[in-house]
Amino acid sequence: MTAVLDRARSLPGWARSALIAAVLVAVLSVTVTLTGQIQLTSGGTASAAVRLGLPILLAGLGGLWAERAGIINIGLEGMMVLGTWGAAWAGYQWGPWAAMLGGLVFGALGGLLHAVATVTFNVNHIVSGVAITLLGTGLTKYLATLVFTPVSQNPRQxxxxxxxxxxxxxGVSEGLAALEAQQRVFVSDLxxxxxxxxxxxxxxLVIGVGLVPVSYLVLWRTAFGLRLRSAGESPVAAESLGVNVxxxxxxxxxxxxxxxGLGGAALVLNPGQLGYLENQVGxxxxxxxxxMIFGNWRPAGLLVGSALFGYVDGLQLRAGGEAVHALxxxxxxxxxxxxxxxxxRRMWTAAAVALVAGLLVYAVYWSVDTVPSExxxxxxxxxxLIVLAAASQRLRPPARLGEPYRRGEGR
Known part of the structure; x- marks a missing residue:
C-alpha cells in the first residue's frame, strides 16, 4: 500500500487531481446509495455547480497569475465587482460578447491599479488588495446609481x-441522461x-474552462511563463539573467x-441572473x-477546488438543507x-485528527434530520475553511510571494 501511495504522489498534477475527483465521485455514489438523496449526483445539481463554480475558477486563475509572479492579490473580490458592473454596462449596450469584454477591461483596470501600488510604489500587497476591494465596491455603487437608475428605476440592479x-x-447529453435515469450504483451517479x-x-463557460489548460501551457511550457514564474521565485536572479521583472x-x-473581471462577467451572464445586482459577487x-491555495498554485488543483466549492454552492441552492445534511x-x-x-504513511497525529473530525461530523449527521437553511x-x-485547514500541510507557495522588489536591487 505504501508503494501505491508513493506512485500516486509521483503522478503529474493533472493525474493526481483526476484521482482525487474519482475518489470524490465514489464517495458521493456511496452516500447517495445509503441516504437516498439523489440530488447529490443529479444532472441539475452538476449543471448548477458548473455555472456557480465558473466565477470561482476564473477568480482563482487570476490569483494564480498574480501570485506566480510574486504579487499577493487579495483584491480579486474588488476586481470581480468591477467586472460585474463593466459587463452589465457593456452588455446592456451591445450584447453578451460586449459584456465579456467589458468585464475583462474593468477587471484589468483594477489589476493595473494593484500593480502600480505594489510593484512601483511597494505598497503592502494586503493593504492594496483591501483598498481595491473597497474602491471597487464604492465605485460600482456610484456608477450603478448614475447609469442604471434612469433605465431600471433601481440603482441596485x-x-x-x-x-x-x-x-x-x-448525442452525449441524451445518452448520459438515459444512464442517469436507470439509477445504477456509481454508473448513474457518474x-x-x-x-x-x-x-x-x-x-x-467553454472559454472559462478552456483558460485552465491555456494558463498551464503559457505559464509552464513557454519562455514567457518561465520568466514570469521566476519573478515570483527569485526576482534578483531573474534580473541578473536579463529578465524585466x-x-x-x-x-x-x-x-x-x-x-x-471575466469572473464577474460570468456572474452577470449566468442564465439564472442575466444582469448586475449589488453585492452579487458575495x-x-x-x-x-x-x-487557488487548495490547488497549491497549480491550474489542475485549482480546477478541482473550484468544482468542489461550486458543487456545494449549487447543492444548497437546488436541494436545500436535506441534501447538505446528506453531504x-x-x-x-x-x-x-x-x-x-x-x-x-505513519502520520499518526494527522490520522487521529482526521478520524476524530469524521466522528464529530457523523455525530452531527446522526443528531439532526436536516440542516437549517440559514x-x-x-x-x-x-x-x-475546512479544505484550507486540511491542505495547509502540503502547500508550497512561490518563494518570494508578497516580498517587495525594486528594480536593480540585485546589482
Whole structure:
C-alpha cells in the first residue's frame, strides 16, 4: 500500500487531481446509495455547480497569475465587482460578447491599479488588495446609481440583459441522461455529474474552462511563463539573467485582474441572473483565492477546488438543507479515507485528527434530520475553511510571494 501511495504522489498534477475527483465521485455514489438523496449526483445539481463554480475558477486563475509572479492579490473580490458592473454596462449596450469584454477591461483596470501600488510604489500587497476591494465596491455603487437608475428605476440592479444561447453536446447529453435515469450504483451517479458538463453550455463557460489548460501551457511550457514564474521565485536572479521583472509583474497582475473581471462577467451572464445586482459577487473572489491555495498554485488543483466549492454552492441552492445534511455523511466517509491514508504513511497525529473530525461530523449527521437553511447557505464558506485547514500541510507557495522588489536591487 505504501508503494501505491508513493506512485500516486509521483503522478503529474493533472493525474493526481483526476484521482482525487474519482475518489470524490465514489464517495458521493456511496452516500447517495445509503441516504437516498439523489440530488447529490443529479444532472441539475452538476449543471448548477458548473455555472456557480465558473466565477470561482476564473477568480482563482487570476490569483494564480498574480501570485506566480510574486504579487499577493487579495483584491480579486474588488476586481470581480468591477467586472460585474463593466459587463452589465457593456452588455446592456451591445450584447453578451460586449459584456465579456467589458468585464475583462474593468477587471484589468483594477489589476493595473494593484500593480502600480505594489510593484512601483511597494505598497503592502494586503493593504492594496483591501483598498481595491473597497474602491471597487464604492465605485460600482456610484456608477450603478448614475447609469442604471434612469433605465431600471433601481440603482441596485441593471435591466435584464441579453444572454448567450445555451447548447448541449448532441448525442452525449441524451445518452448520459438515459444512464442517469436507470439509477445504477456509481454508473448513474457518474452519468448525472458528467451530464452537467455537456448540457446547458454557454460560450463564456467553454472559454472559462478552456483558460485552465491555456494558463498551464503559457505559464509552464513557454519562455514567457518561465520568466514570469521566476519573478515570483527569485526576482534578483531573474534580473541578473536579463529578465524585466517589473514588466512581467505588471503583465501578470493586469491579466489577473482581467480574469477576475471575466469572473464577474460570468456572474452577470449566468442564465439564472442575466444582469448586475449589488453585492452579487458575495465573497467569490475570496473563495477563488482559497481554491487557488487548495490547488497549491497549480491550474489542475485549482480546477478541482473550484468544482468542489461550486458543487456545494449549487447543492444548497437546488436541494436545500436535506441534501447538505446528506453531504455530512459523505464528509464522514472522506475523513475516514484520509485517516486511513495518513495511518498507512505513519502520520499518526494527522490520522487521529482526521478520524476524530469524521466522528464529530457523523455525530452531527446522526443528531439532526436536516440542516437549517440559514446554516446551509454558508456551506461553501465552511467548506472553504475546512479544505484550507486540511491542505495547509502540503502547500508550497512561490518563494518570494508578497516580498517587495525594486528594480536593480540585485546589482
Amino acid at each position: 441593471s435591466p435584464r440583459l441579453e444572454g448567450f444561447t445555451e447548447f448541449s453536446i448532441p 452519468a448525472g455529474l458528467l451530464s452537467g458538463l455537456v448540457t446547458g453550455l454557454t460560450p463564456i 517589473v514588466l512581467h509583474k505588471y503583465v501578470a497582475v493586469t491579466i489577473s485582474g482581467a480574469l477576475a 465573497g467569490r473572489g475570496y473563495i477563488g483565492l482559497a481554491a 455530512l455523511y459523505g464528509a464522514t466517509l472522506v475523513a475516514v479515507v484520509v485517516a486511513v491514508l495518513w495511518a498507512i 446554516f446551509a447557505s454558508y456551506a461553501p464558506q465552511l467548506v472553504t
